[in-house]
Amino acid sequence: MNSISSKNILALFLFLIIGNTLQSQSLNPLENPVYYSVSEALEAEQAKQLNLRDQHLFFVPNRLEQLKDLEFLNLMRNNISKWDEEIFQLKNLKILNLKLNSLTYISQKIKKLPELQILDLSSNNITVVPQEIKLLENLKQFHLSLNLLTSIPPEVGKCENLEVLELDNNQLSYLPQAVGNLKKLKLLNCHSCNSLEVEKTLMAPSVLSSKDKIVSISKDKKFSKIKNKIRKYQKFIKKNFNYVGDNFAREARSSHYSKDNKSKGIYGNATSDEISELIDEGIETEVVPWFNDNEN
Helix, strand or coil: CCCCCCCCCEEEEECCCCHHHHHCCCCCCCCCCEECCHHHHHHCCCCCEEECCCCCCCCCCCCHHHCCCCCEEECCCCCCCCCCHHHHHCCCCCEEECCCCCCCCCCHHHHHCCCCCEEECCCCCCCCCCHHHHHCCCCCEEECCCCCCCCCCHHHHHCCCCCEEECCCCCCCCCCHHHHHCCCCCEEECCCCCCHHHHHHCCCCCCECCCCCECCCCCHHHHHHHHHHHHHHHHHHHHHCEECHHHHHHHHHHHHHCCCCCCCCEEEEECHHHHHHHHHCCCCCEECCCCCCCCC
């Protein structure tokens, strides 16, 4: 059987041994208060986290640009259709979530956010990615699922620190060869990754398609070799991480927000919605291919 079991549940694990580093980059109400309005954040000194999710916004609020220390900005599920200039004045921004809005493009001014590490633009109407994306040298996660993309610029291949690239449910028929230059890429989610053109481009065994198939495998022998590596990876996870089953999302939050950063890592099951919610909170997880013990 040359495919990973096609379930809605994905196998995940969470690295917590680098908790001190991640907390400075992600939403953590224990370390930095989360504010839910610009006025509230301005009353505080050096506000770093602002959550404006589900506030029926058509524009970003006035005075947003005054939050010079802001690192986390969640604008998910609003009605924003254009890139307001205030966003690009947040020079320290590391996480920007504009998922589930009405954007049709990515502004070329995105280059003005050099510290950006996570950019979530899923579920918009975006048709093009600008070449300026290559200037986001610190970008680690780029979420573009559920848009109207027909192509990806080769400049994406210059985002050397990119680990996650989600492109599923677009209108892509090919990927640029430059994507193969992303040496740190751990997950590529691409609905069209089963096409011949994509298979010619990618050779990374850790790349997954949205149909849970490993791409770039043309021969059973090669697949068997990669599968053995995955099984060794699973053995390592089972040995070094605690299995929490379907409680992964709850346990991940508990560990992430705990003051004890020395707790052992965990792995388990989560739905796609739970994964999205964890990402929204800045809790970094890794999605890994997983074979059941009874699969050949």
